[in-house]
Amino acid sequence: MSVGIVLVSHSHELVKGLADILSQVQPDVKIGIAGGTEEGDIGTSAFKIKSAIEAVDDGEGVAVLFDLGSALLNAELAQEMMDSESKIVFCDAPIVEGAYAAVIEAGIGGSLEEVVQSAEGVKTVSKLAGQN
């Protein structure tokens, strides 16, 4: 049992590739992806996001990361369409770097709050300083 991570992007390939990177680091953390429109075009789909959240939620909560603002609109709509009592947090974090930090925190058993904090914390870290 761990916090679930959902990756929302305008491109299916983007989140598929990101999930591959994350699974290598933490094979045990549940990662849901919702990329592209229902037709697989560039865009997002509230229904896809809803399914992705439901698929990874096992009660510990779900941290949602997204690429662009219009993905957030659909993600918030997805949340409203869900009847479950899921704890869902939309992270104010870059999708790739934030998800990397999030998945590591989730992997060591962090709470939803800790996972979100890790994701959001990457904004203040210099990418050029040599942590990698």
Added chain:
Amino acid sequence: MSVGIVLVSHSHELVKGLADILSQVQPDVKIGIAGGTEEGDIGTSAFKIKSAIEAVDDGEGVAVLFDLGSALLNAELAQEMMDSESKIVFCDAPIVEGAYAAVIEAGIGGSLEEVVQSAEGVKTVSKLAGQN
């Protein structure tokens, strides 16, 4: 002629999908991608990065965005292996959000410095505030 953008990731799919999103917004900006190892596994390749930079550089300079620190190691190595006088800047910016801002700035004819600034500027913008 515009500043070129190079996207470096541990996953080919990730940067392929990202480039799709960016091309939709700015079909005229040259975008190079270098994702995965030479075998297509998760990782990065200095040679792939070198080729990607060379392919988009038409003299205006190249802004390089990368996912994780180990990609930067290979990107810096790629730069050292290049004999050209290219202006190359590694952006201290999230790869997806930074590349989106960068491609818009490059599309309106921004200089390399302006493109890099746009990319790096996204770190201070809240993703939850509604710009999308």
Added chain:
Amino acid sequence: MNQEDFKKWIKQVNERIQEQKEYLSELDGAIGDGDHGVNMARGFQEVVNRIETFENPDIGALLQQVAMTLIGKVGGASGPLYGTAFLKAAGVLKGVTECTQSDLILALEEGLKGIKMRGKAEVGDKTMIDVWEPLLSKWKENPETSLKELKAFTAECMEGTRHLEAKKGRAAYLGKRSIGTLDPGSVSSYILFDTLFSNLEDVAS
């Protein structure tokens, strides 16, 4: 307006969206990602396909169907925005089979609230809200305004987005450079309302 009138309205919106598909995408290409026409055309075509066989006289149920289809099919920001608008309007018209003008205004106002809640934008941000909000204020305050005048005002609101600097949506990335182009979402909203007023003329006559 009854359910049939609403259906007719939606179908006409679709026709005009299909006609203006390239134009809408072109506007979006200038200050966004160039897909607004494609998004709206895909969404409304599917809406029309689905409501074709819709029998229930409940206007709320019809609008709910419209909303869910737009949410599923549009793909861009306009999907959740128009989707939420129709969803909220559907809430107001739930169980209603004959909709008066004041019902309609109330439903559309709820729709606007939905758009604002969803997109966190305000008047002046160069979004569809710049059509919805002034138009609905005017109509609510002066319910007697002629349809012709409402149409002219809708066009004015749409035109007004040209000189605005985008503060929300993708166009906001362009800052001042977004000035000079109409907001594509305002144009699709113009189509929505202009077609509505044409329909109300028909209903009235």
Added chain:
Amino acid sequence: MNQEDFKKWIKQVNERIQEQKEYLSELDGAIGDGDHGVNMARGFQEVVNRIETFENPDIGALLQQVAMTLIGKVGGASGPLYGTAFLKAAGVLKGVTECTQSDLILALEEGLKGIKMRGKAEVGDKTMIDVWEPLLSKWKENPETSLKELKAFTAECMEGTRHLEAKKGRAAYLGKRSIGTLDPGSVSSYILFDTLFSNLEDVAS
């Protein structure tokens, strides 16, 4: 050491990396992404394939070949790091066909500088540098140190990474939780040096 001795060394490194592939990846799995063994095994296997037919007696040229192959094939952070190390060492040994111990130390020191320049890490950051730097300092200051003692010290340095908190590399994301596991890059560096010292024993005898 001549070019043949270097080839032999590199081949033995490859053999031990292949043997320890799972172990290296396991260590990396605990505090990184679990690919260090796979990365190194892929890189060194290709190195061995390519140098098999390498005829030029220039040691610098050989190491340059090793470097380029590691850069192309390893894929992880260790690729550009070991690649840069071999590249810098190759620079020192360019045109050299018979390498003395002091040449070798000089070349390895340049290699270490390359690693530090590339990765911006220092001693204590729980990286391969925690093997390279203390070992080369000791060897340079006491060039008479026995190979046996150097081997023991290399193992000590590697072991020393266990109690460190990672400050660079992927393991740094784990903060204090990185304590308790050996740094995988220090283990592959241990293999590199331990094999080198075994080879020097052979050359000497």
